[in-house]
Amino acid sequence: MTRGRPIEVAIIGGGCAGVTAAFELTRPEHEGRYHVTVYQLGWRLGGKGASGRGPADRIQEHGLHLWMGFYENAFQLMRECYAELKRDPATCPIADWRDAFTPDPFNGVADFSPSGRWLPWKVHLPPFEGLPGEPGVTLPRWTVGEYLARTLELLRTLLSAIQEPGARPATSGTEAPASAPGVGSPEALLESMARLLKLGGFATLAAVVEALNLLEVALGTLRRYPMELLLRFHDAVASALRGLLEQRVAADDELRRLWEIADLVLAVVRGALRFRLVTDPRGFDAIDDYDCREWLRLNGASERSINSAFIRALYDLAFAYEDGDARRPRIAAGQALRGALRAFFTYRGAFFWKMRSGMGDIVFAPFYEVLKRRGASFAFFHRLESVRLSAGPRAHVEALEFDVQADVAGGGEYQPLVDVRGLPCWPAAPDWSQLVDGERLQREEWKFESAWDTRKAGTRVLRVGQDFDLAVLAVGGGAVRHVCGELVEKDPRWRAMVERVKTVPTQAFQVWLGAGMRELGWHDGPINLSGFVKPFDTWADMTHLASEESWRRPPRAIAYFCSVLPDVPEAERQRPAFPDEQHERVRRNAVRFLQRDLFHLWPRCQDAVGGFRWELLMDPAAPTEAPRQGEARFDSQYWTANVSPTERYTLSLPGSLRFRISPLDNTYDNLTVAGDWTDSGFNEGCVEAAVMSGRLAAHALSGVPRLEEIVGFDHP
Template sequence: MSTERCIDVAIIGGGCAGITAAFELTRPEHQGRYRVTVYQLGWRLGGKGASGRGPADRIQEHGLHLWMGFYENAFRLIRECYAELKRDPATCRIADWRDAFTPDPFNGIMDWSPRGEWSPWLVRLPPAKGLPGEPGNESPRASIADYLARSLEMVRALVLSAEATVAGREPEVPSAPTGAGNPEALMESMSRLLKYGQFATLAAVVEALGLMEVALGTLRRYPENLLLRFHDAVSTALRDQLARLLGTDDRLRRLWEIIDMILAVVRGGLRFRLLTDPRGFDAIDDYDCREWLRLNGASEGTINGAFVRALYDFTFAYEDGDVRRPRVAAGQGLRAAFRAFYSYRGAFFWKMQSGMGDVVFAPFYEVLKRRGVRFEFFHRLEEVRLVTPERLGPGERPYVETLEFDVQARVAGGGEYQPLVDVRGLPCWPAAPDYQQLEEGERLEREGWAFESHWDRRKAGTRTLRVREDFDLVVLAVGGGAIPYVCKPLVERDERWRAMVEHVKSVPTQACQLWLSASMRELGWQEPPINISGFVEPFDTWADMTHLASEESWPQPPASIAYFCSVLPDVPEAERARPAFPQEQHERVRRNAVRFLQRDISHLWPRAHGEGGGFRWDLLMDANASPEASANMQGEARLSSQYWAANVNPSDRYTLSLPGTLKYRLSPLDNTYDNLTVAGDWTDCGFNQGCVEAAVMSGRLAAHAISGAPRLEEIVGFDHP
């Protein structure tokens, strides 16, 4: 054991980023050098990924949570966590990470057909080599040229598929492209084809696409003018060849939209010289993704089509939550799409086999407790205060002097709050605190103290932590939307923090979960369980979560479970300040759910509406009521038995990647303040988009800023200088 003094680290926030930082700083190789305390609002960890067990042990989430197959950092840590936890599979049904996550390859997009109807566009994405987070199996870092070459390979496959569809036969598997000789011969072949315009058949176009694929994949110096002229000629020929095939066939139209989008991406990569620009994708982050596609030749049909719309829906990418204002930085949009489709392992999506709190945050909590991490629940951060400038010595950097908290509740007897409950052998988070552990718990429950609400300012006391007495270092891992409220002096004093607050915007989201007495097949959905996006507002994304029925404790299990989510239109800040605001937004989401079920759900589930029209409210199952009481509740009043959420708390808002704003993000590696680092998916972490992977990357960077570990090259996908 090291004889050095322990360094006290205060981590504020128990979401993905904060828990990651705690996990990294308490690794055995640090030999106990860092003594970590996590300060958490309310009674549970998880941040936007928190979940809780409600009536009948039903799982209640903030929203729909799926992990993607390219979440390399997140999967590495969760695999390590389960390995260290060493649960006994004989006594715990989720003992290993493979029990917690299963591959989920079947996905879809809802497409508005020119025939004037919604129809699903379904795809079963093939399994990719390896498993996410697998140690010792790192792929070499892909360059933009690699991504564009793989995109052209996909175009060749899609063209052959379109041709086969028209001919009524199985599509061919594209052969390896020819022309992989020396660079001079390759460029000569392209120049000759340009000169004589030999693109009269689809076969010739496919061969020409292969030449470009080889050029992007092998040339070290790119003759961009030749490549761009060749690409434009091939694209024009391809459009001419496919135009006569498309007609009104939805499948061919969809194939063309993908082809058209990829051609625009490749053209943009060449026109904007992304292959040689040291900034890479960041060079085009001032453009919106749709705007950039349009500049590079994508058709309006493609730009407004189902695939592009679904990419925006999936990341809530609407400024102010207004679906008429789709906005996402083009560079980050491309980075995310390329990594998602070309870097996933095992499966495109991985679906959790219980609530995210149960399969992610409960295991991390147990491991961190064993390592000696202390958790201070019911601590609401009120202010981060810096030392005043006049008290700094010569050459001394500013630092955090105090952390001011409201203590929302105290544990009876002064002990440590025990947050988990047992659900048939699985440690889980409850949907409400255990009031019996709290001082005056009966009164707090009776008065309805809302510990996770920004608007409920009631408290049992206050607490001030002081540097060198209570902490040495601070990891600020609260949600990005909370920064203006908890860092007011810092924002007023530091121009960069002010710019970050002004430019890095967030939006509220909404979610709804339904437990139904009829199966999806009985409701009219004839396909396997699916994740689908690109649908109509107010709930554009749906996942069939029926597999969770066995995880809950219903007397009669639901025949199906459905999760929905979407962005929630924002309101002016002055309106958000009113105490009644959260209840009003909760009611707003309820009304949205009623309208959605009455008007739109039949496009997904044709038999969910009765003969007279309108949703069959009797399908909804009530976890609390007896069968007799449930039968007496009629119409839309039965929705009260379900679960919905308006995620309007500042810390629950989703951080956007708006064009022109990513440069204002703060990095966890920034050392302006001597004892402060930041962590969260709102930071500049190498993947600047709201998701689990970004939060984990940011948490690892914060740990590196403090301890030098993990090494930057170990943080997968972090493109450091």
Template sequence: MTSEPTKVAIIGGGCSAMATAFDLTRPELEGQYQVTIFQQGFRLGGKGASGRGPGDRIEEHGLHIFMGFYENAFRLIRECYRELDRPSTSRFSDWDDVFKPDRLTGVKDDHHDGTASHWLTWFPPGAGTPGDPDAPPRMFSASEYMARGFQLLEATLLSARRDEVLDAKEENPEGLSPSSTPIEQVSRIFRLGQLGSIAVAVEAVHAARLIAESPTLISFPVLAKVVDMLSEFVNRRVHALVSRDTEMKRLFELIDLTLTAMRGSLQDGLISHPDGFDAISDLDWREWLKKHGATELTLNSSFLDTLYNIAFSYEQGDLRRPNAGAGEALRCAVRAFLTYRGSFFYKMQTGMGDAVFAPFYEVLRRRGVRFEFFHRLRNLQLSTALSSQTPSIEEMHFDVQARCKDGHDYLPLVDVDGIPCWPSEPLWDQLLDGRESKDKGVDFESHWDATTVENLRLKVGEDFDAVVLAVGLGEVPFVAGELLERFPHWKRMTEKVKTVATKAFQVWVSEDIEALGWRDDSVNLTGIPGPYETWADMTHLIAHESFPKEPKSLAYFCSSLITPDELPAQDDFEYKASYEAAIVVDSQRYLNENIGTVWPNAVDENGFRWALLVDPDGEEYQDPESSLRSQYIRVNLNPTDRYVLFTAGSSKHRISPLDYDVSNMTVAGDWTDAGLNVGCVEAAMMSGRVAAHAISTYPALEDIPGFDHP
């Protein structure tokens, strides 16, 4: 035993790395771990990185919306803000200044007559707020799920009509309906009349919910029978109505989907299965629903498409190849719909880098964590142990991309109106030969930019003791070749767990969304005609930017991008440029041809009104290309930037942070097997916490909400 702290090297600076570093440096561990974070390029964040560009505009990696079930993410972020202790006068003094409830979401809904509309849903608030320290195990109990499921179904039935949802929202912004008692709620349905003939279904759902909430011994075979009969009833009684009535169609799809998931879970015995929902992970989500009797209407519904869209669940980014593991999808849907607290969605009031990674950077630095920016890992060198022995990481080889002047540490943040923020470019003036690098167009974050000023070899026992590999999955083959060679399951993991490239597009517009023709409130909408299927209104961010001529609305669009799985060689400098050029053309076409489906007034007989776009420097353009290039367009092609999929049959090939392949190393990231196994902030944070447990046995696995879950 020694009193010297264990030196932990974390490779990568995304969500999982922040979580590992935060847990390992908690005061209660009394400095047992001395953490250094090695980061390629100039900023933290990984797929959550953002930067401030011209006009202080926020430039994101993509669209990031937090969900109300992100218990681990919110718990750490809230603790971080508490420790950050910003003055109360700061705009973002606490987490709830930064994360605001956002309950309205929607999908584009296609009708049988070829028309389309938008189905917007207003989710009722859940008790508490995400990350509350009292997250109890009961959140994941079967009885609680059943009760919450019926409650949400009932609420959705009540919100079937868009007009009524809006009325309810005006009357009571905090909740779906001003009526609080079941009697009032059901009476309201009756008055509305639309649901008159399926009042029985409403009542049955309501009664089932009451039963599920009651402290009696619930028999799942009996509950399965009830759900079966409800489904049968709904199919018979309601199906006839849906061809005539859009609202009924939506209700039918939702009810059918919910009841099918319940029925499937009960029929497949997932509640008591030793593998939980993993038992169905080899099936595609849609395939599993079909197996359990979901109707064609539901299987082809916009609602179901949404579940694929939000996770970019398309092989090679091709919308014709949807693929999402049923177990992971079910787990994520259950967590998302049945365990959210506070709001279903939370939107950040600034860039994700500024909301999440700048606070973590500041707090971790205060705790003594060292940050080594401009360090690109080239190789993890394994010990030459016998094949029967567990090897260790002997050396780490880095390319140092840049050095600071006078040997100073790189200080990565800039002040924007009193808030520490990440810039969109390196702070060149801090770097040796920084101006020259800028003029040469050096891109430290690009996989295809090999700029190196020094090769660095770090040795175990001298420079580090433990390693946490927290790079993006796409990067693993490039930095862990020896592990892939030594361990077949590592190689298999990199082959079976797929990633997808994504694209993002941000536009600042001189008219508000109402003037553009959008008829509803601020929204997150998916399913609109591509090449960007998802639109989120982010107008609230304009107040935190400083354009000379202030825009009236701000829209983020995103989608997966069709690319082959195999990456071109690192000297293929044309690869990225060709996609970037193509995406500009795509974006131009999108605005000309498809934006009218949500913003009908943004187009005229000539296509998109290009003068609507606001330049961050106040320039005015009339030609499409100049206008478009004044906006922010991004393609995420770098291996570490690619989004991690959870295709059917892939989950079992993931490597867990708890696996013991290397004696002094663990892994972290949303590509690992760490409980949730889908590509999102929560999965990454969970994985980071599990990695901290692997290093230190802290936190206890039982204290990582959602880790133990079917």
């Protein structure tokens, strides 16, 4: 029997979600059933994760990209991609996934001490067993109760660090409580808890630790115990702890930090009991209408803990500020807890993993090469303008309308990659020589990735049944309202989604320095740090990238900074001058930050009069050009305002997550969606959410992968 033509799949958008869907649909197991074409704005894949090589082969990112050790789906696909690519380590410096990613255990948050100083709280997070994405490993699907039990185990560990002199150390969390012989018996456990409540037996920290052990055991089989008793028992333990510790830790920054975490843990456990999250089939989703801080406050957390460095970092890493306003921190409580608990309790190998080059080089170049080998097609310089629906009771997508930004000379497919000492990379600008009238386009400074540059070489309409059969909408969340006008107008769910699932611009800058970190006053190792002062609250030491670039004299330090960017009214965003104005705005923010704030982290970056030492900045054009002086040297660095609709970051605002549309939604026969703005089972803007969404989109079209194979997807 002869197989008919393959099913044509149009994937619009080459970010993490779109590339994931393409990778899944072109697997050899499908035996060529699907032919994929990826339609991409501009000259490179990556979306918000795109990077490019600039002057001196500098790596220029949209922002700071670190992978977390719980990104099981993302690491699984990366492992498979590199294995299939089979790069030769003799000719390519990054041939295997272990060449591409390195464990990064040293992390911190910027703590503001009651003494009025910024004091980074630094910690080496220990490696957990295994490595992310390991093949053939079946990972447990943790219940809310299991997360809570691990949370109490963490609390007992924290208390062991601040235990009273001479007191017994906290138990490990694997032992039965010494005060509860026969703890396997529900009756014995109930009797022990009731007796302690009656006697008020929490006079010492050691006694409180034993009581927490009881509570941990109870949570392991929560359905068998009266909730009211558990809540009373928890409140008695928490009250005793506060009485024992709050005054004691006030004058000691290290103990204060540990107590703030302990206080937050107590609030999480109390809230889970009060809101019955263990027995509610919605799990953490049941509290997504609350802001995380609001929910913690409702459940007894102190204001000091709610505004602690740890909570600030949680918000900063998720850009969780409505309209980018630092005065409006908001993130859905359920997703915030899910993210924090998965991050701290399910990471493998290392809490963070750093890439050995830009994300474009490490992630999207290998995916591009593998997809090309599998026969996928790529249509670069295609800007989606409209998704057209059919008429009738069962609507489907009948056409996709594009502006073709540029034509490829000779009519072939654009070749996007460049070689940087054996490594395939994306350039920071298109190869104008491959484009029709490329010299003119370059001279006229066409900006293919800017939503405000609407110049085009032509138009193209794809029609269902002729040019495509199935479509995957994998554009950035901020672009949906602009390209799906008919869907938004006709479908109340899509209209609610674009109104409720909001996005926000972000900002980032990178500096290359002629002095090492120790010379700048940072005496610890390379770190990832968040929770610092706005306008740039997050910093990572990326000095390890110096060897991957092509400087005459390599920089001795490289630093990346990023943060949310305060939004402006919609009317202002429509003006043609807006993107250039925002680019200049980020420059001003960065200069002010270097002058005013950075000395808190790098005390020796200041000159004799308290300003930033501009001579530290390395110019890739030197010495062929006269060196710039003073603040003008910053113009040789790299900064970006991510304000285009496709670049904006999707927020997880309270009350918004239920308005997300799932890739599994089948309202339109030939359309699915993919992106970190969809309902993916992990509804927060990150690589893992986008990859999960892309896998769900592939499942919606082909049935593969099976839902149980998507790690962390536990929705019905």
